[in-house]
Each structure stands twice: as C-alpha cells, then as structure tokens.
Amino acid sequence: MNPLILSHVKKTFPGKTGPIVALRDADFAIEEGEIFGLLGPNGAGKTTIINIALNLLKPDSGEVRIFGEKPSPNVLRQINLIAGGSSFHWAQTPKDILTFFSKAYHIPDRDKKIAEVLQKTRTEHLQDRKFSWLSTGERLRVAFAKALLNSPKLLLMDEPTLGLDPDVARQIRKEVLDLKKSGTTILLTTHYMHEVEQLCDRIGFIYRGQIIDIGRVKEVKLKHFGTYDAILTLNKKPSARLAKDLALTVKENKAKATLESEDALANLLAAVHTAGYKIIDIHLKKPSLEDYFIKITGEQQ
Ligand SMILES: Nc1ncnc2c1ncn2[C@@H]1O[C@H](COP(=O)(O)OP(=O)(O)O)[C@@H](O)[C@H]1O
Ligand SMILES: [Mg+2]
Known part of the structure; x- marks a missing residue:
C-alpha cells in the first residue's frame, strides 16, 4: 500500500x-x-x-x-x-x-x-x-x-x-x-x-x-548529465599522439577530457600515467544543482 x-x-x-x-x-x-x-x-x-x-x-x-x-x-x-x-x-x-x-x-x-x-x-x-x-x-x-x-x-x-x-x-x-x-x-x-x-x-x-x-x-x-569534464595538469605538455588517443583538448600542460563514468576517470589516469606523464593536479567539473536547474528548467521553456 x-x-x-x-x-x-x-x-x-x-x-x-x-x-x-x-x-x-x-x-x-x-x-x-x-x-x-x-x-x-x-x-x-x-x-x-x-x-x-x-x-x-x-x-x-x-x-x-x-x-x-x-x-x-x-x-x-x-x-x-x-x-x-x-x-x-x-x-x-x-x-x-x-x-x-x-x-x-x-x-x-x-x-x-x-x-x-x-x-x-x-x-x-x-x-x-x-x-x-x-x-x-x-x-x-x-x-x-x-x-x-x-x-x-x-x-x-x-x-x-x-x-x-x-x-x-x-x-x-x-x-x-x-x-x-x-x-x-x-x-x-x-x-x-x-x-x-x-x-x-x-x-x-x-x-x-x-x-x-x-x-x-x-x-x-x-x-540529464551523462558526462562531466576532468581537467588534468601534467608535468609537461601532452604529445599530439596522446591527445588524439585519449580525445584530450590540450592547452599548455593542461588536458581536458569529457568522461561518462567513474571508470572512465580511472582509465584516463592510468593511460596518462603509463604514457610517462606525472599528474600534478586533477579538477573535476561536475554539474552543480544550479546547472541542473538551469538545464531542466530551460528544457521546459
Ligand atoms: N496561501 C497562499 N496564498 C497565495 N499564494 C501562495 C500561498 N501559498 C503558496 N503560494 C504560492 O504558491 C507557489 C508555491 O508555493 P510553495 O508551495 O510554498 O513553494 P515551495 O515550498 O516550493 O517554495 C508560490 O508561488 C507561492 O507564492
Ligand atoms: Mg516551502
């Protein structure tokens, strides 16, 4: 009941x-x-x-x-x-x-x-x-x-x-x-x-x-949010090859990847590490409640 x-x-x-x-x-x-x-x-x-x-x-x-x-x-x-x-x-x-x-x-x-x-x-x-x-x-x-x-x-x-x-x-x-x-x-x-x-x-x-x-x-x-962005700061600029393989957007020694799951993050970090880079910082851009509201309320207009 x-x-x-x-x-x-x-x-x-x-x-x-x-x-x-x-x-x-x-x-x-x-x-x-x-x-x-x-x-x-x-x-x-x-x-x-x-x-x-x-x-x-x-x-x-x-x-x-x-x-x-x-x-x-x-x-x-x-x-x-x-x-x-x-x-x-x-x-x-x-x-x-x-x-x-x-x-x-x-x-x-x-x-x-x-x-x-x-x-x-x-x-x-x-x-x-x-x-x-x-x-x-x-x-x-x-x-x-x-x-x-x-x-x-x-x-x-x-x-x-x-x-x-x-x-x-x-x-x-x-x-x-x-x-x-x-x-x-x-x-x-x-x-x-x-x-x-x-x-x-x-x-x-x-x-x-x-x-x-x-x-x-x-x-x-x-x-609503199938993906989120991870921005990695590395010890050096990632090679064009790595950027292509991992679908990274590169700016100096920062690389942005768009991910679909927690597993995808672990795989990304492992791949970067295996390629011989040191990861100095990781910033995850997950949507906030405000983003969520803006998105769903926007869809309702
Ligand atoms: N007694 C009332 N007289 C006039 N308007 C009301 C009254 N109670 C609520 N409202 C209006 O109804 C809407 C929903 O209010 P409410 O249920 O209190 O929202 P919430 O709890 O989600 O903030 C609002 O626009 C509010 O101004
Ligand atoms: Mg209320």
Missing part, C-alpha cells in the same frame, strides 16, 4: 492580478519504506504538496490517498510533519509542547512516551527551557521529538536542514536515515542536491507546480 499518492492535483491561490497556480499537475506516488525527495527551487510548490497531504489545504482538483484512504482524522493520525524553521509558542518549553501534542494525538501513557522521544532526540536537557531561548538546531530537535510522539508510519519533512550549521545538518541527516531503517517512510523536500544524494532513494523534480522528472537519484542525474 503506497503511503502517499497524489493524482493530478491542482491548486491555485487567489492573487491580486489573477489566480496563482501553485500546483499545475502534481502526480506521483511514494513507495513504502523509501525516502522520497521532492527537489525544486523556491516557489515550486513543495510546501503546498505537504499541506495538501496533511489536509490543511484542499486541492482544486485531483486526489490524495494516504495508505489508500482519503485524508481523514483517522489516517492523519498515522503521519507527522517536521518543518525546518519550526516555530512553537515562544514562552512554552519543549515539555509543554510535547504535553500539548501528546494530548492532541491521544497518546496513551503520555509521560512515558514524552520521556522516550526526549531521549531519542537527545533533548532531555532542553525540556524546561523556553522555546525562544533555543538555537535553530535545538528547535529542530524539538520538532523531531514532537513528530515522533505518534510513531508515524509516514513522516513529511519540509526543508528540515534549512538554516542549520553543517555539523547539525549532518547529524540530522544521520537521524533521518536511522528513522528510515526503523521502517518509517519519508517525504523530504529540499533544494539541496547533496542532501538528496545522501538521503533519498528516489527523487521528483518539481518546477512551477509540476513534477517534471522522477526516478532513482542516479538515473535522473545520468539522464
């Missing part, structure tokens, strides 16, 4: 100069046990999808299914949300926040569950501090603790690492992987390509309210 299916979901908001189309045709399904990444620039429609999945917004047309059912209080009890930059009442403490939500979720044996999620998210020492005193990373941990209260089978994460220090973001990514190992299905939105590469089984590229590409991370990348 797919934890989440969106079928041809359309959503517009009223705007001053006419309707704002947030989702044109959002159509995808999440598989049980996977981390599915929704990757797209600001304003693409990621948060709108999350809000529709949580039944906070109603689609204009199209359908949503959570574990095969229409969103109802009963199915919604099986899911939860962690949003980056989560905000709770400034004067509440994590303990207050967790007590409030555990009542809202009708959690039996509340104190035991709160102790458990505080321990899991390593926030025990923060439980009596005012929320407004906490750092961005600590606030996110509290949001994590809140999201674990109902042991969700599907967890929605809306740009969870937004604004975090690299160290804290890395720790959070590790915890996301641990959650997956424990059997939780995760939908994660982000605009960080490296986050997607480290975490996600599959990705959907969302642009202007439409999923324009979907698949395994490697497949999607390879499809």
Whole structure:
C-alpha cells in the first residue's frame, strides 16, 4: 500500500492580478519504506504538496490517498510533519509542547512516551527551557521529538536542514536515515542536491507546480548529465599522439577530457600515467544543482 499518492492535483491561490497556480499537475506516488525527495527551487510548490497531504489545504482538483484512504482524522493520525524553521509558542518549553501534542494525538501513557522521544532526540536537557531561548538546531530537535510522539508510519519533512550549521545538518541527516531503517517512510523536500544524494532513494523534480522528472537519484542525474569534464595538469605538455588517443583538448600542460563514468576517470589516469606523464593536479567539473536547474528548467521553456 503506497503511503502517499497524489493524482493530478491542482491548486491555485487567489492573487491580486489573477489566480496563482501553485500546483499545475502534481502526480506521483511514494513507495513504502523509501525516502522520497521532492527537489525544486523556491516557489515550486513543495510546501503546498505537504499541506495538501496533511489536509490543511484542499486541492482544486485531483486526489490524495494516504495508505489508500482519503485524508481523514483517522489516517492523519498515522503521519507527522517536521518543518525546518519550526516555530512553537515562544514562552512554552519543549515539555509543554510535547504535553500539548501528546494530548492532541491521544497518546496513551503520555509521560512515558514524552520521556522516550526526549531521549531519542537527545533533548532531555532542553525540556524546561523556553522555546525562544533555543538555537535553530535545538528547535529542530524539538520538532523531531514532537513528530515522533505518534510513531508515524509516514513522516513529511519540509526543508528540515534549512538554516542549520553543517555539523547539525549532518547529524540530522544521520537521524533521518536511522528513522528510515526503523521502517518509517519519508517525504523530504529540499533544494539541496547533496542532501538528496545522501538521503533519498528516489527523487521528483518539481518546477512551477509540476513534477517534471522522477526516478532513482542516479538515473535522473545520468539522464540529464551523462558526462562531466576532468581537467588534468601534467608535468609537461601532452604529445599530439596522446591527445588524439585519449580525445584530450590540450592547452599548455593542461588536458581536458569529457568522461561518462567513474571508470572512465580511472582509465584516463592510468593511460596518462603509463604514457610517462606525472599528474600534478586533477579538477573535476561536475554539474552543480544550479546547472541542473538551469538545464531542466530551460528544457521546459
Ligand atoms: N496561501 C497562499 N496564498 C497565495 N499564494 C501562495 C500561498 N501559498 C503558496 N503560494 C504560492 O504558491 C507557489 C508555491 O508555493 P510553495 O508551495 O510554498 O513553494 P515551495 O515550498 O516550493 O517554495 C508560490 O508561488 C507561492 O507564492
Ligand atoms: Mg516551502
């Protein structure tokens, strides 16, 4: 049973100069046990999808299914949300926040569950501090603790690492992987390509309210960027013969090769070495997320 299916979901908001189309045709399904990444620039429609999945917004047309059912209080009890930059009442403490939500979720044996999620998210020492005193990373941990209260089978994460220090973001990514190992299905939105590469089984590229590409991370990348450039700096100018044999573009003692795989790089280095050259420097020009966006959004124009 797919934890989440969106079928041809359309959503517009009223705007001053006419309707704002947030989702044109959002159509995808999440598989049980996977981390599915929704990757797209600001304003693409990621948060709108999350809000529709949580039944906070109603689609204009199209359908949503959570574990095969229409969103109802009963199915919604099986899911939860962690949003980056989560905000709770400034004067509440994590303990207050967790007590409030555990009542809202009708959690039996509340104190035991709160102790458990505080321990899991390593926030025990923060439980009596005012929320407004906490750092961005600590606030996110509290949001994590809140999201674990109902042991969700599907967890929605809306740009969870937004604004975090690299160290804290890395720790959070590790915890996301641990959650997956424990059997939780995760939908994660982000605009960080490296986050997607480290975490996600599959990705959907969302642009202007439409999923324009979907698949395994490697497949999607390879499809758009089958090649990358390697620029080698050698101890001397490569001979015309070597340049021809290895299809190098040569400028002084630098040689550029266009490669199709990691194996191709190893083969290139071995061939250059065997020909008697020393490799002083290697620079790989792999496309960045920005290049990726420019390319795929350009294709959509
Ligand atoms: N409540 C709203 N009223 C009007 N426009 C909105 C509202 N929520 C979102 N939008 C617009 O819908 C589009 C998608 O927004 P959003 O889903 O928040 O994008 P993302 O999360 O990918 O940055 C944007 O153009 C945004 O300005
Ligand atoms: Mg958003």
